[in-house]
Amino acid sequence: MAKALPLQQALKYFLLLILAMVVLYGGGAVSGHFVASPSAGLRWLGVAVAVVSLVPWLGFIITSLALADEYHRRIVLVGTAVAFVVGLLLHVAFNVIVDAHLVSPTFSLAELPVAMGVWVLSVGLTLLYYRMRL
Amino acid sequence: MKNRLKVLRAERNWSQLELGNRVGVSRQAINAVETGRFDPSLPLALKLARVFETSVESIFELESGD
Numbered sequence: 151m152a153k154a155l156p157l158q159q160a161l162k163y164f165l166l167l168i169l170a171m172v173v174l175y176g177g178g179a180v181s182g183h184f185v186a187s188p189s190a191g192l193r194w195l196g197v198a199v200a201v202v203s204l205v206p207w208l209g210f211i212i213t214s215l216a217l218a219d220e221y222h223r224r225i226v227l228v229g230t231a232v233a234f235v236v237g238l239l240l241h242v243a244f245n246v247i248v249d250a251h252l253v254s255p256t257f258s259l260a261e262l263p264v265a266m267g268v269w270v271l272s273v274g275l276t277l278l279y280y281r282m283r284l
Numbered sequence: 285m286k287n288r289l290k291v292l293r294a295e296r297n298w299s300q301l302e303l304g305n306r307v308g309v310s311r312q313a314i315n316a317v318e319t320g321r322f323d324p325s326l327p328l329a330l331k332l333a334r335v336f337e338t339s340v341e342s343i344f345e346l347e348s349g350d
Contacts, residue, residue, distance in 0.1 A: 221313035221322050283321055 159217075166213060170206040177203020178262075225280055229273030237268050286345045289318045292336045307331040 177199055184196030215223055244259055293303050300314040307314075307328060316322035317332075324332065333340045 219309035219313050220325050220328060221309065221316050224322070280316065280321060
């Protein structure tokens, strides 16, 4: 984190994190329930719930960027760009692996955890790069 | 880009954290600027010049490769 936050602001930030995690997890469960429904309307609702449940998490990331100073903001933005490229390569590689029958065709990547993992890893590596470069 | 941030800070006996608080950035950001790992934005450079009561040019200097 960039600067020292006032306690009230830090509490709001922490609550946003908790809310984002709860909505992300809960939204996924609710969406799964709707998507399995025989009704097309409910399945569409499941799609909407799945997408909307990501919004608080994105809000948390945007809030983090807004609270960061320009040095940390640069690290996160560069890390996000790296994550985009790594994610794309991973996605293409996985599809080719499936097409080449190197894994079972029924095997699927957990998109969201993989995307989050790649993002955290990319930001971490960018942070290390900025700390170590001369 | 070279800078005299460390010298100016030492003259005033300020820590990186204290300077960071004065210009609204983290200690890590000040450290990155001091060691040349991060070039500050124009607003931050102007804030640094203001707290040291000097000009931006007297803090930051372009190197031959810049």
